[in-house]
Amino acid sequence: MLREATGDDVNLMLSWRNQEINRQASKTSHVITADEHARWWAVVRTDPTRRVLVYVRDGVPSGVVTFFDLRVSGPATGSWGFYLDADGLAARGETLPAWLEVMREAVDHAFDDLGLDRLEGEVLGHNAVVRQMNRRFRFVEGTPRTEISDGREITVIPISLDRANRRRR
Template identity: 35%
Template sequence: MPVSEAVIAMRTSAWLRPMGETDLDAVLAWRNAPSVRANMYTTHIITPGEHARWWSQTRDDPSRRYFIYETPDGPCGVVGFTRIGEITGEAEWAFYASPDAPRGTGSRMEWLALEYAFGPLALQTLRCEVLETNTRVIELHTRFGFVTAGTAIRQIDQAREANIYRLALDKGVWAGLRQSTLDRLDRQQGTAR
């Protein structure tokens, strides 16, 4: 199975699967939710046309891969990897969930994303950027082993600037945290084995 089509699953009945055309409406709705837009570099409401153009540029681009986070109750989040291969062994990632997603979704999405990044994608380092005001996500990434690799100022909607944190996680650090993190997620969901 090609790396881009890999399905990554966890024992807590959740998985990532490749994003497809049938997911576009749900992803657009999640992306346009006020709680999601508030933490993006582009905060305006994305039109269906903009979304379609983004997808047409993204779906066949080998430097980008997008996945849907799904549970037995249905899809409830998106995970994206970008800049794959621009620097050997590195990529960037981002994610967001449906505003209706159950508590703990972000942690399970992150675990699956790291499994993909350091497994099938075979990265050495995974990077991300987070708005300084998005403290919950910064704290989440830190619990998963990400460290601050710098700060910067980014343009938001061409109307304002915002401080961001650049975070990075190395494969070796994740290898040391992987099992204990999965065990913690299982305990939180009441499915420890």
């Protein structure tokens, strides 16, 4: 289940974002400080082009889905990303089912609730497992580009999924 994030979720979101596996899969790999996170939260909670949702699995908050750059005029488009409570899900033996569920719910939310025609995102080139999962959900990869972030060179691959190509249950 996805629900709107609230101020009560801020510390949980920060702790998940700072888990090593999430930092290495992100463009910014440094440990996010409480002040940096508070500034982000102050901006996103009032920005009409953004949504922050908490993924809840079996009643336990277990991840974050963000939608940003939402445009509703012309073809409705937006970008997205997510991260999970990797440590908590691994301890419960629920990583793969949670990953499948959060992706399914996020794609459904993008097209059914937000009314998007196209959903976009990015994946790091070294993240073969995420790239494979994206293909399973019918995301198409664009042309990779090289960036420098947090002092490291990364390959960023744009991804997209059109409403007509989404996988239906």
